[in-house]
Amino acid sequence: GGTAGCVVANRLSASPDTKVLVIEAGEAKAHRSLLVQIPVGLLKIFKSKQDWDYSTAPSQALKGREVYLCRGKMLGGSSCANVMLYNRGAAQDYDDWAKICGDETWNADNMLPYFKVHEDNLSKENSGEGQWHGAGGPISVSDVPYQNPMSAAFLEAAQQAGEVANTDFNDWSKPQAGFGRFQVSQKRGRRVQAASTYLDPVRGRSNLDVVTGALASRLEFSDATGGEPRATALIYTDADGVERRAKLSTNGEALLTLGAVGSPQLLMLSGIGPEEHLKERGVEVVKHVPGVGANLQDHPAVLVSFNSEGKAAAKGKSHSSQVKLAGSTKLNPVALAKWLIRGVGPLTSPGCDHGGFIFSSPEARAASPLPDIQYRFLASKTISPDGMSTIAEKFVGQKEAHPDGFTLQTICARPHSRGQLRLQSNDPRDKPVMEGVYLEDERDVQSLVNGIKRAREILAQESLSPYRSEEEFPGAGAVSDADLADYCRSTVHSANALVGTCKMGAAGDAQAVVDSDLRVRGVAGVRVCDSSIMPKLPGGQTASSTIAIAEKAADILESGLTVSSMGSPSSSAPAPVAS
Secondary structure, eight states, X not given: OOHHHHHHHHHHHTSTTOOEEEEOSSBTTGGGSHHHHSGGGHHHHTTSTTBOOEEOOOBGGGTTBOOEEOOBOBTTGGGGSSOOBOOOOOHHHXXXXXXXXXXXXXXXXXXXXXXXXXXXXXXTTTOSSSSSOOSSOSEEEBOOSOOOHHHHHXXXXXXXXXXXXXXXXXXXXXXXXXXXXXXXXXXXXXXXXHIIIIIGGGTTOTTEEEEOSOEEEEEEEOXXXXXXXXXXXXXXEOTTSOEEEEEOOTTOOEEEXXXXXXXXXXXXXXXXXXXXXXXXXXXXXXXXXXXXXXXXXXXXXXXXXXXXXXXXXXXXXXXXHHXXXXXXXXXXXXXXXXXXXXXXXXXXXXXXXXXXXXXXXXXXXXXXXXXXXXXXXXXXXXXXXXXXXXXXXXXXXXXXXXXXXXXXXXXXXXXXXXXXXXXXXXXXXXXXXXXSOSSOSHHHHHHHHHHHHHHHXXXXXXXXXXXXXXXXXXXXXXXXXXXXXXXXXXXXXXXXXXXXXXXXXXXXXTTOOBOTTOBBTTOBSEEEOSGGGOSSOXXXXXXXXXXXXXXXXXXXXXXXXXXXXXXXXXXXXXXXXXX
Protein backbone atom coordinates (compact mmCIF):
# COMPACT_ATOMS: atom_id res chain seq x y z
CA GLY A 1 0.00 0.00 0.00
CA GLY A 2 2.94 2.36 -0.45
CA THR A 3 3.30 5.09 -3.05
CA ALA A 4 3.78 2.72 -5.99
CA GLY A 5 1.20 0.25 -4.67
CA CYS A 6 -1.57 2.86 -4.82
CA VAL A 7 -0.69 3.59 -8.45
CA VAL A 8 -0.55 -0.05 -9.53
CA ALA A 9 -3.75 -0.93 -7.67
CA ASN A 10 -5.61 1.89 -9.41
CA ARG A 11 -4.37 0.99 -12.85
CA LEU A 12 -4.83 -2.78 -12.68
CA SER A 13 -8.22 -2.74 -10.99
CA ALA A 14 -9.57 -0.63 -13.87
CA SER A 15 -10.04 -3.98 -15.60
CA PRO A 16 -13.05 -5.71 -14.01
CA ASP A 17 -11.49 -9.09 -14.79
CA THR A 18 -8.46 -8.36 -12.61
CA LYS A 19 -8.80 -8.92 -8.87
CA VAL A 20 -6.48 -6.82 -6.74
CA LEU A 21 -5.62 -7.14 -3.05
CA VAL A 22 -3.62 -4.35 -1.36
CA ILE A 23 -1.88 -5.19 1.91
CA GLU A 24 -0.88 -2.24 4.12
CA ALA A 25 0.75 -2.28 7.57
CA GLY A 26 -0.46 1.19 8.56
CA GLU A 27 -3.81 2.39 9.80
CA ALA A 28 -6.75 2.75 7.41
CA LYS A 29 -7.27 6.51 7.65
CA ALA A 30 -3.84 7.79 8.65
CA HIS A 31 -3.21 9.30 5.20
CA ARG A 32 -6.26 11.54 5.62
CA SER A 33 -5.14 13.17 8.86
CA LEU A 34 -4.42 16.89 9.16
CA LEU A 35 -0.79 16.10 9.92
CA VAL A 36 -0.51 14.66 6.42
CA GLN A 37 -2.62 17.32 4.71
CA ILE A 38 -0.83 20.30 6.29
CA PRO A 39 2.64 20.41 4.70
CA VAL A 40 4.39 21.54 7.87
CA GLY A 41 2.65 18.72 9.76
CA LEU A 42 5.45 16.46 8.52
CA LEU A 43 7.44 17.53 11.58
CA LYS A 44 5.00 15.65 13.80
CA ILE A 45 5.03 12.54 11.61
CA PHE A 46 8.73 11.99 12.29
CA LYS A 47 9.13 9.09 14.75
CA SER A 48 5.36 8.75 15.19
CA LYS A 49 3.24 5.64 14.66
CA GLN A 50 2.87 6.74 11.01
CA ASP A 51 6.63 6.38 10.59
CA TRP A 52 8.50 3.08 10.33
CA ASP A 53 11.25 4.95 12.22
CA TYR A 54 14.27 3.08 10.87
CA SER A 55 17.91 3.75 11.65
CA THR A 56 21.09 2.59 10.00
CA ALA A 57 23.58 0.46 11.87
CA PRO A 58 26.43 2.36 13.59
CA SER A 59 29.08 3.17 11.00
CA GLN A 60 32.82 3.72 11.31
CA ALA A 61 32.58 6.15 8.38
CA LEU A 62 30.21 8.22 10.57
CA LYS A 63 32.30 7.96 13.74
CA GLY A 64 30.07 5.26 15.18
CA ARG A 65 26.82 7.12 14.55
CA GLU A 66 23.45 5.83 13.36
CA VAL A 67 21.29 7.75 10.88
CA TYR A 68 17.53 8.09 11.37
CA LEU A 69 15.39 7.21 8.35
CA CYS A 70 11.74 8.29 8.05
CA ARG A 71 9.52 5.98 5.98
CA GLY A 72 5.76 6.50 5.80
CA LYS A 73 3.72 3.76 7.50
CA MET A 74 0.29 4.36 5.98
CA LEU A 75 -1.53 4.05 2.69
CA GLY A 76 0.47 6.15 0.25
CA GLY A 77 3.71 5.33 2.05
CA SER A 78 6.39 7.98 1.95
CA SER A 79 4.38 10.23 -0.37
CA CYS A 80 2.63 11.07 2.93
CA ALA A 81 5.90 11.62 4.80
CA ASN A 82 8.25 13.51 2.49
CA VAL A 83 8.93 17.20 1.87
CA MET A 84 6.82 17.12 -1.33
CA LEU A 85 9.58 18.48 -3.60
CA TYR A 86 8.84 17.57 -7.21
CA ASN A 87 12.31 17.25 -8.71
CA ARG A 88 12.67 14.44 -11.25
CA GLY A 89 16.41 14.74 -11.71
CA ALA A 90 18.06 15.18 -15.10
CA ALA A 91 17.39 13.37 -18.36
CA GLN A 92 20.75 11.62 -18.19
CA ASP A 93 19.75 9.98 -14.91
CA TYR A 94 17.20 7.93 -16.85
CA ASP A 95 19.43 7.43 -19.86
CA ASP A 96 21.86 5.85 -17.38
CA TRP A 97 19.09 3.53 -16.15
CA ALA A 98 18.52 2.36 -19.72
CA LYS A 99 22.22 1.62 -20.22
CA ILE A 100 22.46 -0.28 -16.94
CA CYS A 101 19.45 -2.49 -17.63
CA GLY A 102 20.03 -2.77 -21.39
CA ASP A 103 16.53 -1.59 -22.28
CA GLU A 104 15.97 1.74 -24.03
CA THR A 105 12.35 1.88 -22.85
CA TRP A 106 13.74 3.15 -19.53
CA ASN A 107 15.58 6.13 -21.05
CA ALA A 108 14.53 9.76 -20.58
CA ASP A 109 12.53 10.03 -23.79
CA ASN A 110 10.52 6.94 -22.92
CA MET A 111 10.12 7.75 -19.23
CA LEU A 112 8.90 11.32 -19.78
CA PRO A 113 5.34 10.22 -20.71
CA TYR A 114 5.10 8.39 -17.37
CA PHE A 115 5.94 11.61 -15.55
CA LYS A 116 3.53 13.65 -17.62
CA VAL A 117 0.62 11.22 -17.30
CA HIS A 118 0.55 11.49 -13.51
CA GLU A 119 1.15 15.26 -13.36
CA ASP A 120 -1.29 18.14 -13.13
CA ASN A 121 1.08 21.10 -13.24
CA LEU A 122 -0.44 24.22 -11.68
CA SER A 123 2.75 26.27 -11.43
CA LYS A 124 2.28 29.88 -12.50
CA GLU A 125 5.43 29.70 -14.61
CA ASN A 126 5.03 26.17 -15.99
CA SER A 127 1.33 25.38 -15.92
CA GLY A 128 -0.55 23.14 -18.27
CA GLU A 129 0.33 20.61 -20.95
CA GLY A 130 3.66 21.08 -22.65
CA GLN A 131 6.83 19.29 -23.66
CA TRP A 132 8.01 18.80 -20.08
CA HIS A 133 4.81 18.92 -18.03
CA GLY A 134 1.45 17.20 -17.84
CA ALA A 135 -2.03 18.51 -17.13
CA GLY A 136 -4.99 16.75 -15.58
CA GLY A 137 -3.09 13.88 -13.92
CA PRO A 138 -3.70 12.71 -10.34
CA ILE A 139 -0.63 14.43 -8.82
CA SER A 140 -0.97 18.21 -8.66
CA VAL A 141 2.32 20.08 -8.88
CA SER A 142 2.47 23.74 -7.92
CA ASP A 143 4.48 26.54 -6.40
CA VAL A 144 4.29 26.88 -2.62
CA PRO A 145 1.76 29.68 -1.90
CA TYR A 146 4.12 31.33 0.56
CA GLN A 147 7.59 32.86 0.33
CA ASN A 148 9.57 33.84 3.38
CA PRO A 149 11.58 37.07 2.89
CA MET A 150 14.74 35.20 3.84
CA SER A 151 14.10 32.69 1.05
CA ALA A 152 13.71 35.49 -1.48
CA ALA A 153 16.94 37.04 -0.17
CA PHE A 154 18.67 33.66 -0.59
CA LEU A 155 17.81 33.49 -4.30
CA GLU A 156 19.16 37.02 -4.68
CA ALA A 157 22.32 35.98 -2.81
CA ALA A 158 22.87 33.08 -5.22
CA GLN A 159 22.80 35.49 -8.15
CA GLN A 160 25.08 37.92 -6.32
CA ALA A 161 27.51 35.01 -5.92
CA GLY A 162 27.47 34.43 -9.68
CA GLU A 163 24.99 31.57 -9.91
CA VAL A 164 22.34 31.46 -12.61
CA ALA A 165 18.58 31.30 -12.11
CA ASN A 166 16.60 28.17 -12.90
CA THR A 167 12.83 28.66 -13.09
CA ASP A 168 12.03 25.01 -13.83
CA PHE A 169 14.21 22.16 -12.58
CA ASN A 170 12.07 19.66 -14.52
CA ASP A 171 12.73 21.21 -17.92
CA TRP A 172 15.14 18.74 -19.51
CA SER A 173 15.94 21.08 -22.41
CA LYS A 174 18.32 23.07 -20.20
CA PRO A 175 21.02 22.28 -17.62
CA GLN A 176 19.91 21.30 -14.13
CA ALA A 177 22.38 23.71 -12.47
CA GLY A 178 20.96 26.96 -11.15
CA PHE A 179 18.84 28.35 -8.32
CA GLY A 180 15.13 28.91 -7.92
CA ARG A 181 11.92 27.76 -6.27
CA PHE A 182 11.28 24.03 -6.18
CA GLN A 183 7.84 22.90 -7.29
CA VAL A 184 5.92 20.76 -4.81
CA SER A 185 3.21 18.10 -4.82
CA GLN A 186 0.45 20.33 -3.49
CA LYS A 187 -2.93 21.69 -4.45
CA ARG A 188 -4.26 24.83 -2.79
CA GLY A 189 -1.67 24.49 -0.06
CA ARG A 190 -2.45 20.87 0.83
CA ARG A 191 -0.20 17.86 0.38
CA VAL A 192 -1.01 15.70 -2.63
CA GLN A 193 -0.12 12.04 -2.09
CA ALA A 194 -0.70 8.71 -3.77
CA ALA A 195 -3.35 7.25 -1.46
CA SER A 196 -5.82 10.13 -1.80
CA THR A 197 -5.25 10.60 -5.53
CA TYR A 198 -4.83 7.07 -6.86
CA LEU A 199 -6.38 4.68 -4.32
CA ASP A 200 -9.26 6.44 -2.53
CA PRO A 201 -11.17 7.38 -5.71
CA VAL A 202 -11.39 3.71 -6.76
CA ARG A 203 -11.98 2.02 -3.40
CA GLY A 204 -15.53 1.23 -4.46
CA ARG A 205 -14.46 -1.13 -7.22
CA SER A 206 -15.78 -4.62 -6.51
CA ASN A 207 -12.54 -6.22 -7.70
CA LEU A 208 -10.31 -4.19 -5.34
CA ASP A 209 -9.76 -5.12 -1.70
CA VAL A 210 -7.61 -3.11 0.71
CA VAL A 211 -6.51 -4.65 4.00
CA THR A 212 -4.88 -2.31 6.52
CA GLY A 213 -3.08 -3.01 9.79
CA ALA A 214 -1.62 -6.10 8.10
CA LEU A 215 2.06 -7.08 8.13
CA ALA A 216 3.33 -9.10 5.17
CA SER A 217 5.38 -12.06 6.43
CA ARG A 218 6.50 -14.04 3.40
CA LEU A 219 5.58 -15.37 0.00
CA GLU A 220 4.93 -19.05 -0.56
CA PHE A 221 6.24 -20.84 -3.66
CA SER A 222 5.39 -23.99 -5.56
CA ASP A 223 7.86 -26.81 -6.03
CA ALA A 224 10.55 -25.88 -8.55
CA THR A 225 10.49 -29.30 -10.21
CA GLY A 226 10.68 -28.79 -13.95
CA GLY A 227 11.03 -25.02 -13.84
CA GLU A 228 11.27 -21.91 -11.71
CA PRO A 229 9.57 -21.75 -8.29
CA ARG A 230 6.27 -19.86 -8.70
CA ALA A 231 4.67 -17.63 -6.08
CA THR A 232 1.39 -19.15 -4.93
CA ALA A 233 0.38 -17.11 -1.86
CA LEU A 234 1.20 -14.26 0.46
CA ILE A 235 1.25 -14.91 4.20
CA TYR A 236 0.41 -11.90 6.37
CA THR A 237 -0.68 -11.12 9.90
CA ASP A 238 -3.88 -9.09 10.18
CA ALA A 239 -4.71 -6.27 12.59
CA ASP A 240 -5.89 -8.80 15.20
CA GLY A 241 -2.62 -10.72 15.07
CA VAL A 242 -4.12 -13.63 13.13
CA GLU A 243 -2.00 -15.16 10.37
CA ARG A 244 -3.76 -15.11 7.00
CA ARG A 245 -3.00 -16.66 3.62
CA ALA A 246 -3.92 -14.83 0.40
CA LYS A 247 -3.81 -17.32 -2.43
CA LEU A 248 -2.78 -16.13 -5.86
CA SER A 249 -5.00 -16.99 -8.79
CA THR A 250 -3.63 -19.34 -11.42
CA ASN A 251 -0.61 -17.63 -12.93
CA GLY A 252 -1.31 -14.58 -10.73
CA GLU A 253 1.47 -12.28 -9.59
CA ALA A 254 2.63 -10.72 -6.35
CA LEU A 255 3.78 -7.15 -6.96
CA LEU A 256 6.05 -5.83 -4.26
CA THR A 257 5.72 -2.11 -3.55
CA LEU A 258 7.03 -1.91 0.00
CA GLY A 259 9.88 0.44 -0.94
CA ALA A 260 13.64 0.19 -0.67
CA VAL A 261 13.47 -1.24 2.86
CA GLY A 262 10.38 -3.42 2.81
CA SER A 263 10.64 -5.03 -0.64
CA PRO A 264 14.08 -6.62 -0.17
CA GLN A 265 13.14 -7.59 3.38
CA LEU A 266 10.05 -9.47 2.18
CA LEU A 267 12.01 -11.17 -0.59
CA MET A 268 14.61 -12.39 1.88
CA LEU A 269 11.97 -13.52 4.40
CA SER A 270 10.50 -15.49 1.49
CA GLY A 271 13.81 -17.24 0.75
CA ILE A 272 14.95 -15.08 -2.16
CA GLY A 273 18.32 -13.43 -1.58
CA PRO A 274 21.97 -14.13 -0.71
CA GLU A 275 22.03 -17.82 0.11
CA GLU A 276 24.54 -17.81 2.98
CA HIS A 277 22.86 -14.85 4.69
CA LEU A 278 19.44 -16.50 4.49
CA LYS A 279 20.80 -19.70 6.03
CA GLU A 280 22.41 -17.68 8.84
CA ARG A 281 19.01 -16.17 9.62
CA GLY A 282 17.19 -19.50 9.53
CA VAL A 283 15.32 -18.83 6.28
CA GLU A 284 14.80 -21.71 3.86
CA VAL A 285 16.38 -20.76 0.55
CA VAL A 286 14.06 -20.70 -2.45
CA LYS A 287 16.43 -18.96 -4.85
CA HIS A 288 19.94 -17.57 -4.48
CA VAL A 289 19.72 -13.98 -5.73
CA PRO A 290 22.82 -12.25 -4.32
CA GLY A 291 21.78 -8.68 -5.20
CA VAL A 292 18.74 -8.59 -2.94
CA GLY A 293 19.42 -5.87 -0.36
CA ALA A 294 22.59 -4.65 -2.07
CA ASN A 295 23.04 -1.33 -3.92
CA LEU A 296 21.34 0.68 -1.12
CA GLN A 297 21.61 4.40 -1.87
CA ASP A 298 20.47 7.66 -0.29
CA HIS A 299 21.28 11.36 -0.47
CA PRO A 300 23.65 12.30 2.39
CA ALA A 301 23.11 15.83 3.73
CA VAL A 302 24.86 18.32 6.02
CA LEU A 303 23.92 21.81 7.21
CA VAL A 304 25.36 25.32 7.23
CA SER A 305 23.35 27.41 9.69
CA PHE A 306 23.43 31.04 10.89
CA ASN A 307 21.62 32.70 13.75
CA SER A 308 20.15 36.20 13.51
CA GLU A 309 21.07 37.51 16.94
CA GLY A 310 20.96 41.30 17.07
CA LYS A 311 19.31 41.61 13.67
CA ALA A 312 16.11 43.61 14.04
CA ALA A 313 14.98 42.84 10.50
CA ALA A 314 15.04 39.11 11.27
CA LYS A 315 13.02 39.16 14.50
CA GLY A 316 10.01 36.91 14.08
CA LYS A 317 10.68 36.46 10.37
CA SER A 318 11.94 32.89 10.39
CA HIS A 319 9.59 30.24 9.07
CA SER A 320 9.94 28.46 12.40
CA SER A 321 8.83 31.61 14.25
CA GLN A 322 5.68 31.87 12.13
CA VAL A 323 4.60 28.25 12.37
CA LYS A 324 4.27 27.81 16.15
CA LEU A 325 2.42 29.81 18.77
CA ALA A 326 4.98 31.50 21.02
CA GLY A 327 5.53 29.61 24.28
CA SER A 328 3.59 26.60 23.02
CA THR A 329 3.91 23.43 21.01
CA LYS A 330 0.71 24.30 19.11
CA LEU A 331 0.40 25.71 15.63
CA ASN A 332 0.10 29.47 15.26
CA PRO A 333 -3.71 30.03 15.03
CA VAL A 334 -3.30 32.88 12.53
CA ALA A 335 -1.22 30.67 10.26
CA LEU A 336 -3.72 27.82 10.72
CA ALA A 337 -6.62 30.09 9.74
CA LYS A 338 -4.79 31.17 6.58
CA TRP A 339 -4.26 27.55 5.66
CA LEU A 340 -7.83 26.45 6.42
CA ILE A 341 -9.57 29.34 4.70
CA ARG A 342 -7.34 30.21 1.77
CA GLY A 343 -4.71 27.46 1.52
CA VAL A 344 -1.85 29.95 1.89
CA GLY A 345 0.72 31.01 4.48
CA PRO A 346 3.66 29.45 6.32
CA LEU A 347 1.93 26.13 7.01
CA THR A 348 1.99 25.39 3.26
CA SER A 349 5.78 25.36 3.14
CA PRO A 350 7.79 22.21 3.83
CA GLY A 351 10.55 24.66 4.80
CA CYS A 352 13.02 23.72 2.04
CA ASP A 353 11.27 24.74 -1.19
CA HIS A 354 14.01 27.13 -2.40
CA GLY A 355 17.40 25.93 -3.53
CA GLY A 356 19.50 24.86 -6.45
CA PHE A 357 22.08 22.55 -8.00
CA ILE A 358 25.79 23.21 -8.52
CA PHE A 359 29.06 21.56 -9.46
CA SER A 360 31.04 21.67 -6.24
CA SER A 361 34.44 21.91 -7.94
CA PRO A 362 36.16 21.91 -11.35
CA GLU A 363 36.94 18.25 -10.74
CA ALA A 364 33.24 17.49 -10.24
CA ARG A 365 32.39 19.29 -13.47
CA ALA A 366 35.07 17.32 -15.34
CA ALA A 367 33.90 14.02 -13.91
CA SER A 368 30.24 14.35 -14.89
CA PRO A 369 27.95 16.60 -16.91
CA LEU A 370 25.49 16.54 -13.98
CA PRO A 371 25.73 18.60 -10.76
CA ASP A 372 26.97 16.76 -7.69
CA ILE A 373 25.37 19.07 -5.09
CA GLN A 374 21.79 20.07 -4.35
CA TYR A 375 21.06 22.92 -1.95
CA ARG A 376 17.83 23.30 0.01
CA PHE A 377 17.38 26.61 1.82
CA LEU A 378 15.45 26.82 5.07
CA ALA A 379 14.37 30.17 6.48
CA SER A 380 14.96 28.76 9.96
CA LYS A 381 17.99 28.24 12.15
CA THR A 382 18.69 24.65 12.96
CA ILE A 383 18.91 23.72 16.64
CA SER A 384 21.29 20.84 16.00
CA PRO A 385 23.31 19.94 12.89
CA ASP A 386 21.85 16.48 12.32
CA GLY A 387 18.78 17.50 10.36
CA MET A 388 15.53 15.65 10.91
CA SER A 389 17.21 13.18 13.27
CA THR A 390 16.35 15.29 16.33
CA ILE A 391 13.90 17.90 15.02
CA ALA A 392 10.87 16.17 16.56
CA GLU A 393 12.09 16.60 20.11
CA LYS A 394 14.18 19.75 19.68
CA PHE A 395 11.64 21.88 17.81
CA VAL A 396 8.20 20.31 17.70
CA GLY A 397 8.22 19.24 21.33
CA GLN A 398 9.72 22.42 22.84
CA LYS A 399 7.64 25.35 24.10
CA GLU A 400 10.53 27.81 24.06
CA ALA A 401 10.65 30.33 21.22
CA HIS A 402 12.80 29.14 18.35
CA PRO A 403 15.71 31.54 17.66
CA ASP A 404 15.59 33.24 14.27
CA GLY A 405 18.12 32.44 11.56
CA PHE A 406 18.55 30.46 8.34
CA THR A 407 20.09 27.21 7.13
CA LEU A 408 21.38 25.82 3.86
CA GLN A 409 21.20 22.05 3.56
CA THR A 410 23.99 20.68 1.36
CA ILE A 411 23.13 17.36 -0.30
CA CYS A 412 25.32 15.00 -2.30
CA ALA A 413 22.94 14.72 -5.25
CA ARG A 414 24.53 11.73 -6.99
CA PRO A 415 26.41 9.78 -4.32
CA HIS A 416 28.94 7.06 -5.01
CA SER A 417 28.54 5.17 -1.71
CA ARG A 418 26.58 1.91 -1.81
CA GLY A 419 25.28 0.20 1.29
CA GLN A 420 23.36 -2.97 1.93
CA LEU A 421 20.27 -4.19 3.78
CA ARG A 422 20.20 -7.49 5.64
CA LEU A 423 17.72 -9.31 7.85
CA GLN A 424 18.09 -8.91 11.59
CA SER A 425 16.22 -12.19 12.02
CA ASN A 426 13.59 -14.31 10.28
CA ASP A 427 10.85 -12.45 12.17
CA PRO A 428 9.10 -9.89 9.90
CA ARG A 429 8.49 -7.67 12.94
CA ASP A 430 12.23 -7.09 13.39
CA LYS A 431 13.57 -4.11 11.51
CA PRO A 432 16.26 -4.96 8.96
CA VAL A 433 19.88 -3.90 9.32
CA MET A 434 21.15 -1.18 6.95
CA GLU A 435 24.90 -0.72 6.65
CA GLY A 436 27.42 1.36 4.71
CA VAL A 437 24.93 3.81 3.21
CA TYR A 438 26.73 7.11 3.84
CA LEU A 439 30.23 8.48 3.15
CA GLU A 440 31.86 5.12 2.51
CA ASP A 441 33.22 6.63 -0.70
CA GLU A 442 35.60 9.57 -0.19
CA ARG A 443 34.23 11.28 -3.29
CA ASP A 444 30.99 11.90 -1.40
CA VAL A 445 32.89 13.44 1.50
CA GLN A 446 34.79 15.75 -0.84
CA SER A 447 31.58 16.82 -2.61
CA LEU A 448 30.02 17.78 0.71
CA VAL A 449 33.17 19.59 1.87
CA ASN A 450 33.29 21.61 -1.33
CA GLY A 451 29.55 22.15 -1.11
CA ILE A 452 29.90 23.65 2.37
CA LYS A 453 32.58 26.03 1.12
CA ARG A 454 30.38 27.24 -1.70
CA ALA A 455 27.38 27.46 0.63
CA ARG A 456 29.32 29.82 2.87
CA GLU A 457 30.19 32.02 -0.11
CA ILE A 458 26.54 32.27 -1.13
CA LEU A 459 25.29 32.92 2.39
CA ALA A 460 27.89 35.69 2.84
CA GLN A 461 26.27 37.84 0.14
CA GLU A 462 24.80 41.28 0.81
CA SER A 463 21.13 40.36 0.37
CA LEU A 464 21.27 38.15 3.47
CA SER A 465 23.13 40.67 5.67
CA PRO A 466 19.90 41.92 7.36
CA TYR A 467 19.33 38.38 8.65
CA ARG A 468 22.87 37.05 9.11
CA SER A 469 24.79 37.10 12.36
CA GLU A 470 26.98 34.20 13.58
CA GLU A 471 27.58 30.87 11.87
CA GLU A 472 26.58 28.17 14.35
CA PHE A 473 27.19 25.10 12.16
CA PRO A 474 29.78 24.05 11.19
CA GLY A 475 31.06 27.16 13.04
CA ALA A 476 33.77 29.67 12.22
CA GLY A 477 36.44 27.37 13.63
CA ALA A 478 35.86 24.71 10.97
CA VAL A 479 38.04 25.97 8.12
CA SER A 480 40.30 23.26 6.70
CA ASP A 481 39.12 20.40 4.53
CA ALA A 482 39.95 18.06 7.40
CA ASP A 483 37.77 20.10 9.77
CA LEU A 484 34.87 20.08 7.35
CA ALA A 485 35.24 16.37 6.57
CA ASP A 486 35.12 15.64 10.30
CA TYR A 487 31.99 17.79 10.58
CA CYS A 488 30.37 15.86 7.74
CA ARG A 489 31.10 12.49 9.32
CA SER A 490 29.85 13.75 12.70
CA THR A 491 26.57 15.23 11.47
CA VAL A 492 25.56 13.73 8.09
CA HIS A 493 21.90 12.81 7.88
CA SER A 494 19.41 11.49 5.34
CA ALA A 495 17.73 13.63 2.69
CA ASN A 496 15.09 10.88 2.57
CA ALA A 497 15.58 9.17 -0.79
CA LEU A 498 16.30 5.48 -0.18
CA VAL A 499 16.49 3.42 -3.38
CA GLY A 500 18.26 0.58 -5.15
CA THR A 501 17.94 -2.59 -3.04
CA CYS A 502 16.20 -4.65 -5.75
CA LYS A 503 18.31 -3.35 -8.60
CA MET A 504 17.05 -3.50 -12.17
CA GLY A 505 19.79 -4.74 -14.44
CA ALA A 506 20.82 -6.55 -17.59
CA ALA A 507 21.05 -10.32 -17.88
CA GLY A 508 24.78 -10.43 -17.15
CA ASP A 509 24.60 -8.24 -14.05
CA ALA A 510 25.24 -10.46 -11.03
CA GLN A 511 23.79 -7.82 -8.69
CA ALA A 512 20.54 -7.38 -10.64
CA VAL A 513 17.41 -8.54 -8.81
CA VAL A 514 14.82 -7.72 -11.48
CA ASP A 515 14.92 -7.51 -15.26
CA SER A 516 13.62 -4.56 -17.25
CA ASP A 517 10.09 -5.98 -17.00
CA LEU A 518 10.55 -5.88 -13.20
CA ARG A 519 10.40 -9.68 -12.82
CA VAL A 520 12.45 -11.10 -9.97
CA ARG A 521 15.25 -13.29 -11.33
CA GLY A 522 14.93 -17.02 -10.91
CA VAL A 523 11.30 -17.19 -9.75
CA ALA A 524 7.93 -16.77 -11.42
CA GLY A 525 4.99 -14.64 -10.40
CA VAL A 526 6.89 -11.94 -8.47
CA ARG A 527 7.76 -8.42 -9.58
CA VAL A 528 9.08 -5.39 -7.75
CA CYS A 529 7.50 -2.11 -8.84
CA ASP A 530 8.90 0.59 -6.56
CA SER A 531 11.94 2.74 -5.77
CA SER A 532 14.02 -0.28 -4.83
CA ILE A 533 14.45 -1.17 -8.52
CA MET A 534 16.30 2.07 -9.33
CA PRO A 535 19.82 1.02 -10.36
CA LYS A 536 21.13 4.52 -9.68
CA LEU A 537 19.77 7.35 -7.54
CA PRO A 538 18.54 10.30 -9.64
CA GLY A 539 19.79 13.78 -8.78
CA GLY A 540 16.45 14.92 -7.41
CA GLN A 541 13.73 13.79 -5.05
CA THR A 542 12.37 10.31 -5.76
CA ALA A 543 8.59 10.48 -5.23
CA SER A 544 7.90 11.46 -8.85
CA SER A 545 10.32 8.79 -10.12
CA THR A 546 8.60 6.15 -8.00
CA ILE A 547 5.18 7.07 -9.40
CA ALA A 548 6.60 7.00 -12.94
CA ILE A 549 8.02 3.52 -12.29
CA ALA A 550 4.62 2.33 -11.05
CA GLU A 551 2.84 3.79 -14.07
CA LYS A 552 5.28 2.00 -16.37
CA ALA A 553 4.91 -1.22 -14.34
CA ALA A 554 1.16 -1.09 -14.87
CA ASP A 555 1.69 -0.69 -18.61
CA ILE A 556 4.06 -3.65 -18.65
CA LEU A 557 1.52 -5.79 -16.81
CA GLU A 558 -1.43 -4.66 -18.89
CA SER A 559 0.42 -5.41 -22.12
CA GLY A 560 0.48 -9.10 -21.22
CA LEU A 561 -2.65 -9.22 -19.13
CA THR A 562 -5.25 -11.92 -19.61
CA VAL A 563 -8.12 -12.96 -17.37
CA SER A 564 -6.38 -16.23 -16.54
CA SER A 565 -3.03 -14.65 -15.78
CA MET A 566 -4.31 -12.20 -13.18
CA GLY A 567 -7.33 -14.02 -11.85
CA SER A 568 -11.02 -13.94 -12.69
CA PRO A 569 -14.08 -13.02 -10.63
CA SER A 570 -14.57 -16.71 -9.90
CA SER A 571 -11.08 -17.15 -8.44
CA SER A 572 -10.94 -18.40 -4.86
CA ALA A 573 -8.99 -15.36 -3.69
CA PRO A 574 -7.61 -12.17 -5.19
CA ALA A 575 -3.99 -11.89 -6.21
CA PRO A 576 -1.99 -9.79 -3.74
CA VAL A 577 -0.60 -7.37 -6.27
CA ALA A 578 0.59 -4.78 -3.79
CA SER A 579 2.07 -5.18 -0.36
